[in-house]
Amino acid sequence: MDEKEIIKIHNVTKRFGGLVALDKVTFNIYKGEILGIIGPNGAGKTTLFNCITGVYRPDDGKIFFNGLDITGKPPHRITQLGIVKTHQIVKPFNEFTVLENAMIGALFGRRAGKISKDEAREIALKNLELVGLIEKKDELASGLTLHEKKFLELARALSAEPEVILLDEALAGLNPKEVEESLDIVRMINKELGKTIVMVEHVMHAVMNVANRIVVLHFGKLLAEGSPKEVAEMPEVITAYLGDKDLALKFVKR
Amino acid sequence: MTILTDLLINLTSGFLWGTVLGAVSVGLTLIWGVMKVVNLAHGESILLGAYVVSALYLFLNVDPLLAMFVALVSGLLLGFAIYWLGLHKIIGHVDVVTLRIEMSTLLEMFAISIILYNIYSFLTRSEPFGIGIWHLTPISYINLGYMSIQVNHLTAAALSLVATFIIYQFISKTPTGKAIRAVMQDSQAAALVGINPVRIKMLTTVISIGFTAFSGFLVVLYESAVVPSISYKYAPLAFTIVVLGGLGSIIGSYIAGIIIGVTYGVSKVIFSVLVSKNASDPLALTMAFIILVLTLLLKPEGLFGVKR
Amino acid sequence: MDIDEFFKRPTPLFILILLIVILIAKLLRLETTDYLITIMFFIGIAMALNIIMGFAGYVSFGHTVFLGISGYVFALLVYYNRDFANLMNMYSGIPIFFIALLAGGVSALVAFLVGIPVLKLKGAFFAIATIGLDFAALYIIKAFIPILNPEFFGAQIILPAYALAYKDNVFVAMYITFALIIIANYLIRRSRFGMGLLAISEDEDAAEALGVPTTKYKLISFALSAFFTGMLGAVFGLNSGGVDENLFNLAHTIDMIVMIVIGGIGTVMGPLVGSIIYFILYDTLLVTYPEFNLVILGFIVAVIVLFAPRGVVGILRGKQFMGKKLRDIIE
Ligand SMILES: Nc1ncnc2c1ncn2[C@@H]1O[C@H](COP(=O)(O)OP(=O)(O)OP(=O)(O)O)[C@@H](O)[C@H]1O
Ligand SMILES: [Mg+2]
Numbered sequence: 001m002d003e004k005e006i007i008k009i010h011n012v013t014k015r016f017g018g019l020v021a022l023d024k025v026t027f028n029i030y031k032g033e034i035l036g037i038i039g040p041n042g043a044g045k046t047t048l049f050n051c052i053t054g055v056y057r058p059d060d061g062k063i064f065f066n067g068l069d070i071t072g073k074p075p076h077r078i079t080q081l082g083i084v085k086t087h088q089i090v091k092p093f094n095e096f097t098v099l100e101n102a103m104i105g106a107l108f109g110r111r112a113g114k115i116s117k118d119e120a121r122e123i124a125l126k127n128l129e130l131v132g133l134i135e136k137k138d139e140l141a142s143g144l145t146l147h148e149k150k151f152l153e154l155a156r157a158l159s160a161e162p163e164v165i166l167l168d169e170a171l172a173g174l175n176p177k178e179v180e181e182s183l184d185i186v187r188m189i190n191k192e193l194g195k196t197i198v199m200v201e202h203v204m205h206a207v208m209n210v211a212n213r214i215v216v217l218h219f220g221k222l223l224a225e226g227s228p229k230e231v232a233e234m235p236e237v238i239t240a241y242l243g244d245k246d247l248a249l250k251f252v253k254r
Numbered sequence: 255m256t257i258l259t260d261l262l263i264n265l266t267s268g269f270l271w272g273t274v275l276g277a278v279s280v281g282l283t284l285i286w287g288v289m290k291v292v293n294l295a296h297g298e299s300i301l302l303g304a305y306v307v308s309a310l311y312l313f314l315n316v317d318p319l320l321a322m323f324v325a326l327v328s329g330l331l332l333g334f335a336i337y338w339l340g341l342h343k344i345i346g347h348v349d350v351v352t353l354r355i356e357m358s359t360l361l362e363m364f365a366i367s368i369i370l371y372n373i374y375s376f377l378t379r380s381e382p383f384g385i386g387i388w389h390l391t392p393i394s395y396i397n398l399g400y401m402s403i404q405v406n407h408l409t410a411a412a413l414s415l416v417a418t419f420i421i422y423q424f425i426s427k428t429p430t431g432k433a434i435r436a437v438m439q440d441s442q443a444a445a446l447v448g449i450n451p452v453r454i455k456m457l458t459t460v461i462s463i464g465f466t467a468f469s470g471f472l473v474v475l476y477e478s479a480v481v482p483s484i485s486y487k488y489a490p491l492a493f494t495i496v497v498l499g500g501l502g503s504i505i506g507s508y509i510a511g512i513i514i515g516v517t518y519g520v521s522k523v524i525f526s527v528l529v530s531k532n533a534s535d536p537l538a539l540t541m542a543f544i545i546l547v548l549t550l551l552l553k554p555e556g557l558f559g560v561k562r
Numbered sequence: 563m564d565i566d567e568f569f570k571r572p573t574p575l576f577i578l579i580l581l582i583v584i585l586i587a588k589l590l591r592l593e594t595t596d597y598l599i600t601i602m603f604f605i606g607i608a609m610a611l612n613i614i615m616g617f618a619g620y621v622s623f624g625h626t627v628f629l630g631i632s633g634y635v636f637a638l639l640v641y642y643n644r645d646f647a648n649l650m651n652m653y654s655g656i657p658i659f660f661i662a663l664l665a666g667g668v669s670a671l672v673a674f675l676v677g678i679p680v681l682k683l684k685g686a687f688f689a690i691a692t693i694g695l696d697f698a699a700l701y702i703i704k705a706f707i708p709i710l711n712p713e714f715f716g717a718q719i720i721l722p723a724y725a726l727a728y729k730d731n732v733f734v735a736m737y738i739t740f741a742l743i744i745i746a747n748y749l750i751r752r753s754r755f756g757m758g759l760l761a762i763s764e765d766e767d768a769a770e771a772l773g774v775p776t777t778k779y780k781l782i783s784f785a786l787s788a789f790f791t792g793m794l795g796a797v798f799g800l801n802s803g804g805v806d807e808n809l810f811n812l813a814h815t816i817d818m819i820v821m822i823v824i825g826g827i828g829t830v831m832g833p834l835v836g837s838i839i840y841f842i843l844y845d846t847l848l849v850t851y852p853e854f855n856l857v858i859l860g861f862i863v864a865v866i867v868l869f870a871p872r873g874v875v876g877i878l879r880g881k882q883f884m885g886k887k888l889r890d891i892i893e
Contacts, residue, residue: 053771079773091768093761095828104761107754108773140795208693292686343868353685355620360686361823362867368816370861376853486812490697493690525705533705539700543694550691551679 006031006164006196007052011063014197016049016218019046023220024061029164029240031092034190034197036211036228038204043217045200049166053085054078065164080112082163086153086170088200094142101141101152102128102159109160120159127155131185147178151185165189167199171206179203183210208232257527263401270407272471272515276508277414278488279495280421286501287559288438288458290351291341296361296492297485298370299463302328303470304480305374308384318385322413323473328466340366341459346452349442351448360458367485374482384479410475417472420560421465422504424448434458438502487539494546500559510557514542573831577744580834584740584854588733594727596801603798605837606816608821609743610790612833617756617761618783620681621771623815624696625791628669630810632792633799634703637667638710640800648724650800655731658737662796669792670785677784681777683767685746692810699772700810706814718806733802739797743790744834750786751830759783760828826873833875 005028014022022045029035037045050056052063054075060072069079084105093101102124106115114124128134130153131151136144141152150170159166171179183206183249189195207214207228214231218225224237230239258317278300285291293299303325310316310324340362387394390409395402416559425431436453445451473488474480495514499506521541526534549556584602587593606628614620639644639661649657679822680691708718727735750756758779761769770776817840825836842860847855870877 055771066840074775074777075770076773076775079771085771087771089890090772091765093764093768095764096760100757104757104769104774106773108775112773129789156772214682285688290686292689340864340868349707353619356685357619358871359868360621360689361819362864364816367862368863369857372854372856372860376857383728490693494694495888497687497690527802530709531704533709536701536704540698540705541713543698543701546694547680547691547698550683553865554683 004031004216005029006066008062008064009052010062011066012048012051012058012063014044014056015053015056019251020220021082022051022058025220025222026061027216027222029196029198030213031163031196032194033139033212034091034199034210036207036209036214037198037200037217039204039217039223041172042219044220045217046168047220048217049085049168049200052078052166053083053105064172076108079108079160079162081108082110082161083166084109084157084160084162084164085166086168088168088172089152090146092141092144092149092152092156093142096141097138098128098133098141098144098152099124099181100142101138102155105156105159106156106161109162111181113159117205123161124155127158132181140150145250147174150174151181154185158193158195162195164196167197167201169200169202171201171203179206186210255388257523258299259400260526261520261523262340262497263515264330264523266398266403266515266519267407268519268522269272269512270403270411270515271476271518272512273411273414273508274469274476274493274511275488275495275515276511277418277472277493278466278469279499279507280418280504281462281464281469282492283437283496283499283502283504283507284425284434284465285458285462286496289341289345289455290359291459292356292363293362293462294358294489295336295367295370297464297489298367299329299332299372299376299466299554300470300473300488301480301482301485302332302370302475303467305378305383305470306467307471308474310482311385311388312383315326318388318471318475319390326347326464326468326473330464333463334456336363336463337456341455344369345455349445349451371482371485378397378482382479382481382482384474384477386478388431405473406478410472413475413482414469414472415470417465418508425504429506430457434461470554475491491542496541496547496556497554498549499547500556503558505558506556506558514545517541517545572764573748576831576834580744581706581741593731594681595733597821599733599736599776599798600802601841603801604817604821604841605729605834606736606740606743606794607791608825608833608837608840609747610794611818612747612822613750613759613790614784615787615788615819616827616829616833617750617759617763618780619827620780620784621689621819622692622784622787623819623865624692624812625691625787625818626696626810626812626814627696627699628673628791628815628823629795629798630696630699630703630805630807631672631795632662632665632669633795633805633809634719635668635792636662636779636796637719637721637725637799641666641719641721649726650727651731655727655734656738657886658727658731658735658797658800662739662793665667666789666791666793669795670789673788674781674785677781681780681784696810696812700807703810704807716806718804720804721800722854725802726803729801732797736794736797736801738797739790739793742796744830746786746790747830747833750783755779755782762861763828818871820859822873823863823866826872826875826877828872829875829885832873832875839874 003091007029010026011020012025039045051058054073061102062069065081065083103120106120106191108120128137131150133155135153144152171182175184187210190197199207213230214226214228216231216237224231224234274354282293282296285293292544303316305320306328307318307321307324310321318338341359344358345364381419389405394405396405418548433449433454436449437451470508491514495507497508518538522534522538573807584598588598611625614622646661676695683691704717707714758774761774762779766776795809815816821837821840822833824839826832844855847858
C-alpha cells in the first residue's frame, strides 16, 4: 500500500432538512488500501458514499478523486471516472440475465463508448467467473438468491473497471460461510486486481479482519481514524460503538 | 359591458365551477394518495353518477336529490367490482408500491376506462344526456345585479361543500377513516399495528369511486347534460387539481379545485382581451395544465401535501 | 452482421417479411392503398411509442400530442408553401418523406425542450404531465389556428387540391417512414443505447450509478420517439386530406399502448406482434361486434395486464422448451 491518496474528502457536510447527516467530515482514502467505515445505524455511512458517488451533492465541502474536484458531478460521470458503489439494498436489473447485468457495467463503465459489445461480454464473463456466478450467466437476475444478488452487484461494479470500489454492507444478511467467501473475494480484488476498496460494514469481526484502516462515523461526525487495533482501543470508540473493549479486541484477533 | 363586470362575472362562475371541480377531485386524491393507484377511469366514474341520476330522472321521474344517493351507491358498487376484479391481484398483497406496480395499476385502470367509456358511448349513442331543465327552486335564475346565476350552479356549489365536509369528517373522525389515513402515511407500519391492509385498500377504492360517482351528479347538475367525451375534460382537470392540492389531501383538493376554477374564469377574461373571444376558452384551459406542470416541477408535494 | 446470423434471428427476419408482405400487397393490389397506409400508421405509432415506453419505461400518455403538432406543421407547410406542395407529386412521393422529416423535427424539438423538465418526473407523474402537455397543445392550437386564417374554422385545416398528393405517393412516403421506424427500433434495441434504456426502465438509479447517462438517454429516446410519431402524424394527415383536433385525441394513445401491452413491453417483437394482433382483433371485432369492439379490447388489455404483464412475447419468452435461448432470440 503506497501513501498516495486517491480520494480526499474535505470538510463534507450534508443536511436533510434539520438533520445533519454528515458534519464537516474530512479524511483521505489511500491508493490500494482496504478502508473500513463503521458506525452505528444512521451514522451517515451510506450518505457519505452517496456524496462520493454524486447521488447527493454535499451542502458544503469538497471531494477530490486523483486530484480532480468531483463534488457535485452526476453519478454516471463519477462511475466513468473510476469510482463504483454497490448498493446496500441490492438493485439488480431483474429482467436482465446475469450476464447482461454485468455487461451493462462494462459498457458504461470506465471505458464507456470505447468498448465493443464482445469485449464487454468478455469482461463480464471474467468477473462473473471471479465471483462464482458464471454458471448462472443466462438466468434472469430476478431468480437469484440475496447472496447471489450481492455477488452480482460486485461483478457488475467490477465490470466497470473502477479504481475504487465502495461496498455498502456487502456482507449484511449473509451466513458465516458466505461472509468468509466474500472476504476472500474482497482480498483478492484488492491484492490481485489492485483495486482500492472502501467497505461500510456492520459485521464487525469481518471488517476488523480485512481492513487495513478504519474510519469511525458517529452522528455524522468523524469520530476516529486508524488501524483496526488502534481504533478498537480508543475509549471514545468503545463507548460510542463497540461497547466492550475485550470483545472488540477479540474481533481484531480473529 | 366593462372589463370589470366581465371579470366579476367570470370570477363568480369560475368559483362556482371550481367548487364542482374540487368535489370531483376528492375521490381521485384518496385512491391516488392512499394506494398509489392512478385512476385513469376517473372520468368514467364521474359519468356513472351523472348517467344514473339522469336516467332515473328521465325514465322514472325520480327526484335528482333522491337519485344522487343511488349514484353514490352505484359508485360504491363499481368501486367494489374494480377492486376485486382489477386491482386486488396487482396490489392486494404488496407493502411497497414500486414503479412497476404503479404502472400496472395505471394500465389496468386505463383498460377499465376504455371498457366503461365505450359502454356509455353505446348506450347513449354519444348523444348529450342529462337532467336538463330540472332545478331546485321554481325559478331557474337568481339575479345578483351584475349577473344572474343559475340555481343549479348554486345548488351544485352548496352540495359540493356539504359532501366534501362529510367525507372529510369521515376520513378524520371514524375508525375506518383513521385506518385509511394510517395506511396512506405508512402502509407497513399500519400493517404492524393490526390494520388489515387488504380491507383498507378495498374500502378506499369503494369510497373513492363512490364519492366520484356522487360528484358526477354535481357535474350533470352544473352542465345540465353530459357526453362521454366530457370525461376527457374533467379527468385531466381532476389530475391537475389533485397534484396542486397535494396527494391525499381532501381539503387541498377542494381548495385547488376552486383555484383552478377561478384561474380559468380570470384568464378567460384576460385572453379574450389579449387574443380573441374564441381563443379565450381553450387558452384559459391551457392555464390549468401549465399550473399542473409547474406544480409537478416546483412543488411536487402540492399545496397541502406532505413532503416525501 | 453476417448473413447466417441474420437468418438465425427471427426479429430482423420478421421485419423483412413484414416489409415485403406490405410491398407485395400493394403491388398485387391485395388490399387497398388506404388500408395499407392505415396499417403502417398503426404499427408505426406503436413502434414509435415503444422507444420511450417499451425501452425506457416512461409511459407517455399524451404521446398523441406529437401526432398533432407535426400533423399541423406539415399541413401548414404544404398549405402555405407551393414549392413544397408541388414537390409532393414528384419523384414518386419521396419528397413527402423529407417534408415529414421536417415536421417530425418540430415534434422532436418540442419533446426535447419539454423533456428537460418533464422527464425528471417518474411513473404516473410523468404520464399525467404528458397528458397535460397534450391538452395544453390542443387548446393552444384550437386558439391560434383559427386566428391564423379564417379558412381554418374550428382549427380544422382542409388541404386544398394543390396541397394533396396521389395515394401512391403517400404510400411511398409512409412506407419509407414505416421501414425507418421499425429498423430504428431494432437497431436501438441491439445497441449500447438500447441496453442503457432498458436498464433505466429496470432501475433508473442503479443505471445511473453504473455509468448510464440517464438524463441524456431519456431525452434522446423521448425526442426520437416524438420525431417518429410526428412523421407518422404528418403523412397520415396528408393521407386524410387535412388535419383537425382529433389528431390530439387520447384515443390514439389507447391504440398505441394497447398494442404494446398486448405484444409485450421492452422488446421489438412485442409491439410488432401486438399491433398485428390488435389489427386482426380490431378488424374481426369490428365486423362482428361493431359497437363493442373497444369494450372487448378493453377487457383483453385488462386481462393481459393482470395475467401476462409482459404480453404475448413475454409468455413465449418465459417458456423454456427451446432452452434458455428462446429469450435471446425473441428480443
Ligand atoms: N434521502 C434522505 N432524506 C432524509 N434523510 C435521510 C436521507 N438519507 C439518509 N437520511 C438520514 O440521514 C441519516 C444518515 O443516514 P445513512 O443512511 O447515511 O446512515 P447509515 O450510516 O448508512 O445507516 P445504516 O447503518 O442504517 O445503513 C439518517 O438519520 C437518515 O435517516
Ligand atoms: Mg447505510
